[in-house]
Amino acid sequence: MVLGFIAISLIVVALANRGAVTLSLLPEALGALVGLNVQMQVPLFVVIFLGVTLGLLIGFVWEWLREMKHRSAARSEHMQVVRLEREVSKLKATSTDTDKDEILALLDEVS
Structure with missing residues (x-):
C-alpha cells in the first residue's frame, strides 16, 4: 500500500512537471570560451528524479564509508x-x- 502511494505520488509529480528545460554542461560564457557547449532538452521531472536519485546514491556511499571503521572493529x-x-x-x-x-x-602435566 505504501509503495502504491509512492508510485502514484511520483506519477503525479511527473505529470505536473512535463515542461522541457535546457540542461547545459557549462555556463554559456564558459562553454563558449572552452568550445564545449553541450546542451540538451529534457522534461523537468527527469531532472528532479535524477537529482533525488543522485542524492540518495551519494548519501548511501557516504554512510557506507563512514560506517566502515565500525564494521572492521566488529569484525576484528x-x-x-x-x-x-x-x-x-x-x-x-x-x-x-x-x-x-x-x-x-x-x-600430572608438570611431571
Missing part, C-alpha cells in the same frame, strides 16, 4: 571471540581426566 572483535572459543575447546580436549582434582591434573 568477532575474530577474537572465535580465537578464544577455539583455545577453550583445545584446552577442554587436552583435559582427558575430568575425575581428578585440578591440582592433581596440573601436577
Whole structure:
C-alpha cells in the first residue's frame, strides 16, 4: 500500500512537471570560451528524479564509508571471540581426566 502511494505520488509529480528545460554542461560564457557547449532538452521531472536519485546514491556511499571503521572493529572483535572459543575447546580436549582434582591434573602435566 505504501509503495502504491509512492508510485502514484511520483506519477503525479511527473505529470505536473512535463515542461522541457535546457540542461547545459557549462555556463554559456564558459562553454563558449572552452568550445564545449553541450546542451540538451529534457522534461523537468527527469531532472528532479535524477537529482533525488543522485542524492540518495551519494548519501548511501557516504554512510557506507563512514560506517566502515565500525564494521572492521566488529569484525576484528568477532575474530577474537572465535580465537578464544577455539583455545577453550583445545584446552577442554587436552583435559582427558575430568575425575581428578585440578591440582592433581596440573601436577600430572608438570611431571
